[in-house]
Amino acid sequence: MKKLAFLFVVLTTLSNLCSAQKASHTFALGDSTFLLDGKPLQLISGEMHCTRIPRAYWRQRMKMAKAMGLNSIGTYVFWNAQEPEEGKYDFTGNNDIAEFVKIAKEEGLWVVLRPSPYACAEWEFGGYPWWLLKDKALKVRSKDPKFLKYYRDYIMQLGKQLSPLLVTNGGNILMVQIENEYGSYSNDKEYLDINRKIFREGGFSGLLFTCDGPSQLPAGYLPGYLPAVNGLDNPAEVKALINKYHDGKGPYYIAEWYPGWFDSWGTPHAGSNADEDAKKLDEVLSAGISINLYMFHGGTTRDFMNGANMNKKDPYAPQTSSYDYDAPLDESGKPTAKFYKFREVIQKHLAAGKKLPEVPVTGKAIAIPNINLVSRAALFNNKGTPVSAAAPLCFEDLNQGYGFVLYRTTLKNAASGLLKIKEMRDYATVYLNGKRISVLDRRLKQDSLQITAAKKGDVLDILVENNGRINYGPFLIDNRQGITEKVTLNETELTGWKMYKFPFSDVNGFKYSNIKDTNELQPALYKGVFTLNKVGDTYLDLHGYGKGFVFLNGHNLGKYWNIGPQQTIYIPASWLKAGVNEIVVFDELKGGHTKIAALDHPILNELPKE
Numbered sequence: 001m002k003k004l005a006f007l008f009v010v011l012t013t014l015s016n017l018c019s020a021q022k023a024s025h026t027f028a029l030g031d032s033t034f035l036l037d038g039k040p041l042q043l044i045s046g047e048m049h050c051t052r053i054p055r056a057y058w059r060q061r062m063k064m065a066k067a068m069g070l071n072s073i074g075t076y077v078f079w080n081a082q083e084p085e086e087g088k089y090d091f092t093g094n095n096d097i098a099e100f101v102k103i104a105k106e107e108g109l110w111v112v113l114r115p116s117p118y119a120c121a122e123w124e125f126g127g128y129p130w131w132l133l134k135d136k137a138l139k140v141r142s143k144d145p146k147f148l149k150y151y152r153d154y155i156m157q158l159g160k161q162l163s164p165l166l167v168t169n170g171g172n173i174l175m176v177q178i179e180n181e182y183g184s185y186s187n188d189k190e191y192l193d194i195n196r197k198i199f200r201e202g203g204f205s206g207l208l209f210t211c212d213g214p215s216q217l218p219a220g221y222l223p224g225y226l227p228a229v230n231g232l233d234n235p236a237e238v239k240a241l242i243n244k245y246h247d248g249k250g251p252y253y254i255a256e257w258y259p260g261w262f263d264s265w266g267t268p269h270a271g272s273n274a275d276e277d278a279k280k281l282d283e284v285l286s287a288g289i290s291i292n293l294y295m296f297h298g299g300t301t302r303d304f305m306n307g308a309n310m311n312k313k314d315p316y317a318p319q320t321s322s323y324d325y326d327a328p329l330d331e332s333g334k335p336t337a338k339f340y341k342f343r344e345v346i347q348k349h350l351a352a353g354k355k356l357p358e359v360p361v362t363g364k365a366i367a368i369p370n371i372n373l374v375s376r377a378a379l380f381n382n383k384g385t386p387v388s389a390a391a392p393l394c395f396e397d398l399n400q401g402y403g404f405v406l407y408r409t410t411l412k413n414a415a416s417g418l419l420k421i422k423e424m425r426d427y428a429t430v431y432l433n434g435k436r437i438s439v440l441d442r443r444l445k446q447d448s449l450q451i452t453a454a455k456k457g458d459v460l461d462i463l464v465e466n467n468g469r470i471n472y473g474p475f476l477i478d479n480r481q482g483i484t485e486k487v488t489l490n491e492t493e494l495t496g497w498k499m500y501k502f503p504f505s506d507v508n509g510f511k512y513s514n515i516k517d518t519n520e521l522q523p524a525l526y527k528g529v530f531t532l533n534k535v536g537d538t539y540l541d542l543h544g545y546g547k548g549f550v551f552l553n554g555h556n557l558g559k560y561w562n563i564g565p566q567q568t569i570y571i572p573a574s575w576l577k578a579g580v581n582e583i584v585v586f587d588e589l590k591g592g593h594t595k596i597a598a599l600d601h602p603i604l605n606e607l608p609k610e
Contacts, residue, residue, distance in 0.1 A: 024167075024169075024170040025037050025167050026038065026167075027041075027167045027168075027174050027175065027206065027207060028207070029207065029226060029250075029251055030250070030251060031249040031250060032249065032250045032251060032252070032288065033250065033251050033252075033288060033290075034174075034251045034253075034290060036174075041071075041290075042285070042288060042289075042290050042349075043071065043072050043110070043112070043174075043253065043290035043291065043292070044069060044070050044071050044072070044285070044290070044291060044346060044349075045070060045071070045072040045073060045074045045110075045112055045290070045291065045292040045293065045296075046065055046068070046070045046072075046073060046074065046292065046293040046295070046296025046297070046328070047073070047074040047075065047076075047256070047292060047293060047294045047295045047296055047297075048061060048065070048073055048074075048075060048295070048296055048297045048299070049075055049076055049078070049121070049299065050075065050094060050095070050096070050097055050100035051078055051081050051094055051095060051302075051305075052298065052299030052300055052301060052302070052323055053094075053297070053299045053333075054094070054572045054574050054575065055093060055094050055096070055099075056572070056574035057333055057572065057574065058099075058100055058103050059103050059106075059107065060333060060360065060362075061297055061329065061333055062103055062104055062107040062109055063107060063357075063360050064297070064329055064333065064335065064339075064359070064360060065107075065109060065296060065297075066107055066108060066109065066356075066357055067343070067356060067357050067358065067359045067360060068296075068328060068335075068339055068342055068343045068346065068356075068359075069342070069343055069346030069347060069350070069356050070109065070293075070296065070346075071108075071109065071110060072109055072110035072111060072112055072174065072292075073104050073109050073110070073111050073112070073296075074111075074112045074114060074255070074292040074294070075097075075100070075101075075111065075112070075113065075114060076114045076115070076116065076119040076121050076123075076127070076180075077097050077113070077114065077115040077116075077117075077119070077127075077158065078119055078121070078123055078127040078305075079115075079116075079117040079119075079127050079128060079129055079154055080123075080124060080125060080127055080128060080129040080130065080305075081095050081127075081305075082095055082097070082154070082157075082158065083129055083154055083157070084129065084401075085131065086129070086131050086150075087153075089157050091161055097158075097161060097162065098161045098162060098165060101113075101162065101165050101171070101172065101173060102165065104172060105165075105171065105172040109172065110167075110172050110173075110174050111165075111172050111173045111174065112173075112174060112175055112177070112255075112292060113162065113173050113175070113176045113177065114176075114177040114180065115155070115158055115162075115176065115177070116177060116178070116179055116180040117151060117154060117155070118140075118141055118179060118180050118182075119180055119471075120180055120181060120307075120471050120472045121307070121471065122262045122301065122306065122307045122319045122323065122471060123301065123305055123306075123307050123471055124304065124305045124306060124307050124402075124468055124469050124471065125307065125469040125470070125471060125476075125479055126307065126470075126471040126472060126476060127471075128140050129150075130395075130396065130401035130402070130469070130481075131396075131401065132147065132150060133396045133479055133480050134396045134397070134399070136396075136480070139477055140476065140477060141182075141185060141186070141191075141476065141477070142191065142477075143188070143190070143191050143194065148194065148198075151198060152198050152201070152202075155198050155199060155201075155202040155204075156201070156202050158202065159202030159203035159204060160203075162204075163202065163203030163204060163205070166204065166205060166206050167206060168205045168206040169205075173206075174206075174207070175206060175207035175208065175209055175226075176199060176204045176206070176207070176208055176209075177208070177209055177210065177211060177228075177255070178192070178195040178196055178199055178208050178209070178210060178222070178225075179192060179195050179210060179220070180211065181211065181212050181213065181216060181220060181230065182210065182212065182216075182219070182220040183212040183213070183215075183216030183217055183218065183219035183220025183221070184212065184213060184216045184220070184472070184473075185473075185474075185476070186219070187218075187219035187220070189222065189223070192210070192220075192222045193222060195222075196208060196222060196225070207226070208225050208226075209225055209226040209227070209228050209253070209255075210222055210225060210226070210227055210228065211227075211228040211229065211230050211255035211256065212227070212228075212229065212230060213229070213230050213231050213232075214229060214231065214232045214237070214241060217229060217241060217245060218245065221245050223245075226242075226246060226251065226253065227242060227245045227246055228242075228253040228254065228255035229241055229242060229253075229254055229255065230254070230255055230256035230257075230294075231256060231257070231258060232254065233254065233257055233280045233283070233284055235283055235284055235286075235287035235289055238252055238254060238284075238287075238289055239252050239287070239289070251290060252287075252288070252289040252290065253289070253290045253291075253292075254284065254289060254290070254291045254292065255292050256292060256294040257280075257281075257284070257291050257292065257293055257294060258272070258294055259272055259274075259277040259281075259293055259326075259327070259328065259338060259342075260272050260295065260298075260325040260326035260327045260338075261325065261326065262298075262319055262320075262323065262325055263319065263320040263322065263324075263565055263566065263604070264308075264309070264317040264318065264319050264320065265317075265318055265319070265320055265443070265561050265563055265564075265566075266443065266561075266563040266564070266607070267317070267565065267607075268565060268605070268607065269326075269565040269604050269605035270325075270326060271326035272326060274336075274337050274338040274341050275341065277338060277341070277342075278338075278341040278342060278344070278345050281342055281345050281346075282345045282348070285345065285346070285349045286349070293327075293328070293342075295323070295325040295327040296327060296328055296329060297327055297328070297329035297333060298323035298324055298325035298327050298331065299323055299331060299333075300321060300322060300323055300331055300557075300558055300570055301319070301320075301321050301322075301323050301558060302321070302555070302556055302557065302558050303402070303556045303558070304402035304403060304466065304468075304504075304549075304556070304559070306318060306319045306320065306321055306468040306558075306559065307319055307468050307469060307470065307471030307472070308426070308467065308468040308469065308470050308471065309470065309471070309472055309473065310470050310473060310475050311473045311474060311475070312474065315442075315443055315444070315445055316426065316442045316443050316470070317443060318426065318443070318467045318468040319468060320559075320561075320565070320566040321557075321558030321559045321560070321566065321569065322558075322566045322569075322570065322602070322604055324602070324604055326338070328342055330602075331570050331602060331604075332365065332537045332570055332572070332602075333362060334362045335359060335362070339359075343356060343359075363536055363537065363573065364536060364600070365536055365537040365538055365539070365600040365601065366534070366535075366536035366537070366538050366598075366600055367538065367597075367598060367599055367600040368530065368532070368538055368597075368598035370595045370596070370597050371528050371530045371583060371595065371596050371597070371598065372528050372530070372594065372595055373515060373526040373527060373528040373583075373585065373593055373594055373595060373596060374515055374527065374528055374529070375512035375513065375514065375515055375526070375527045375528075376512060376513060376514075376515050376524050376525070376526055376527075377510035377511055377512045377513070377524060377525040377527070378513075378522055378523075378524045379406070379463075379502065379522065379523040379524055379525070379588075380406070380434065380461070380522055380523075381511065382509075382510045382511055383406065383500040384500060384501070386408070386498035386499055386500050387498070387499045387501070388497070388498050388499075389497055389499070390495045390496065390497070391486060391493075391495060391497065392407050392482070392483040392486065392487060392497045392499065393482070393483075393497075393499055394425075394480045394481060394482040394483065394484045395466060395480065395481040395482040396480050396481065398482070398499060398501055400501050400503050401466075401503070402466050402503060402504070402505075403465070403466065403501075403502050403503040403504040403505075404463055404464065404465050404466075404502040404503075404504070404588075405463075405464050405482050405483075405499055405500065405501055405502065406461060406462070406463050406464075406499070406500040406502065407461070407462040407463075407464065407482075407483055407487075407497055407498075407499055408459065408460070408461050408462075408497065408498045408499075408500070409459075409460050409487075409494050409495070409496050409497050409498070410457060410458070410459055410460075410496065411454055411455070411456060411457065411458045411459075411460060411489075411494075412456060412496075413456050414453075414454060414455045414456050415451065415454050415489050415490055416450075416451055416452050416453055416454065416490075417450070417451060417489060417490035418448055418449075418450060418451075418488075418489070418490060418491075419448060419449050419450070419451045419460075419487070419488070419489050420447060420448040420487070420488050420489075421440065421447050421448065421462065421483055421487050422447065422483075422484075422485035422486050422487070422488070423447075423483075423484040423485040424440060424442065424447050424464065424482075424483055424484075425442060425464070425466065425467075425480065425481045425482060425483075425484055426441075426442040426443075426464075426465065426466060426467035426468070426481070427439075427440070427441055427442060427464070427465040427467045427547075428440040428462050428463060428464045428465070429462075429463045429523070429588055429589070430449060430460075430461070430462050430463075431459075431460070431461040431462075431463070431522075432451070432454060432458055432459070432460055432461075433458055433459050434459070434461070434522070435521065436521040436522070437449065437451075439589070442467065451489060454489075460494070462483065462487070463523060463588065464481075464482050464483060465588070466481040466482070469481065504549070504556075504586070506551075506554065507525060507551045507584045507586075510525055512525075512527055515594055521591065522591065523548075523586070523587065523588040523589075524586070524587065524591060525584050525585070525586045526584070526585045526586075526587070526593045527582070527583070527584050528582075528583050528596070529580055529581065529582050529583075530580075530581055530583070531579060531580050531581070532576060532577065532578055532579065532581060533578065534578060535573045535576040535577065535578055536573045536576075537570070537571065537572055537573045538571045538573075538576075538598040538599065538600065539568040539569065539570055539571065539598060539599045539600070539601060539602050539603070540557070540560075540568055540569040540571060540596060540597075540598050540599075541567070541568055541596070541597040541598065541599050541603070542560040542562070542567055542568065542569065542596075543562075543567060544590070544593075545560060545562060545585070545587050545590055545593065545596075546561075546562055546587050546588065546589025546590035547559075547560070547561045547562065547587065547588050547589045548560060548585065548586040548587040548588055548589075549585075549586050550569055550583065550584070550585050550586075551583070551584040552571060552575060552576075552581065552582070552583050552584075553575060553576070553577060553581055553582055555575050557569050557570075557571060562589075562608060563607070563608060564605075564606050564607040564608060565604055565605050565606055565607055566603075566604050567603040567604070567606045568599060568602045568603045568604070570602060571598070583596070
């Protein structure tokens, strides 16, 4: 028996070794193509982000990717999702990037990993954690030793999660991007090489690459490493550019190709022409160039994670919570006309006799009868304990990342004149003795208003919202939130402030009263419950509401704003219950809400007529 047992162990060990050898691959750069196990591999990739897709749907989205003809997935990793508080890492639930990668492998997909850690991606602060801004002197995206320490600590933790999944270790991660479009920001090659060293130290062996737009690539590439190009789809130009900065050879990789675009609040819904996009895709694939569609499936930017754009010419522009992107898969994961046109193109380029899998059937969305809102919690009646200081403190100095802060002071003298909030970030409603007197919007460069006949002892309230930190451009390092400098009235600085924190990490602990107890111009939370016999994807209709966010069964669904173009909020079926569900809607601009509807379709392209 002992001999048989020994023989069984030996055979099992040999079998496992053989399986490991079969599972491992080599991935290398050829002169014109990528080489998988020494044979040419054309990457046909699509971008998806685990944090923007409910975990329950990861596998279904991967199956849709395979059905369209993709052989790989490109994905960012957002530092601020993985380390929401300094030294406290979260790789669970929707942040379980390792599980996302493993599911891709199970579905026969390679992964191109983009942990950066700067991501851009229309994501709050470009993926950097807000708590880096608590140190006003710290400079992100630089050789600042304090920044590099935090950066290194994070990559060491990320490496523990993902380095075992590299192709060099038998996994499906083919290559890893360092930094991200760095040439649009600076040109410090020493800083780029520090990035490389940190990734190597974190266990990211194998191929590393950079990516930049065509004009930024000379500043953003790291000599000796593959420079991929973003936003360029002319095959001859792609090859000429990469040849120039990669010793006259490829492989040729478009790391971001845009068959769609994102939306910003108050601007028309973005999109692209499916026929023209399909023609471009055909040209790129015919030229043997590898490509990553940004996005294949955008999903939704939940919580308060939307970013904002701003540069020296264009004003502050926060992005919508919907990240539909006019992508081949829409926000809810359903195939669009673009999906089927791209599928036809990719099928043409498959080896003879090879067919794409059938397109999986997707569930139908449902409409829900009007949901009654039965109770209301006025924000000013739920203030909690304030922080007091002579001058107003920004969010970071209050140890708060997201949400709102209510700034309150009592006027020491009667006054009329200009009230100015210097460097207000980003949106404020202003009240005098509880009555709203103005709304200030950073998008419109509004930071002041006229005060008339204010008296000594009047209470001034300024409710300030973080509307999304800048994720791209030169102002990335200037991202502190709230009232970041001072408030003046007739050029005299106002002092003696009380600050009430409303991070809205959840909506527990608020005191509600009957819905009839209402003040239309004060911000409030509205709660309702509803019962479902069956669940399905649905879309909250926010027509008639002002500006705010929605929680459903403990999930922050994201923001709404009546300026559009997004007028609905997507609810995934997996977040609904057959039975009793609870909804909480916060509105800072309008009141008196008693009902909310849910539709079976989104409205993402509607701007108000006025």
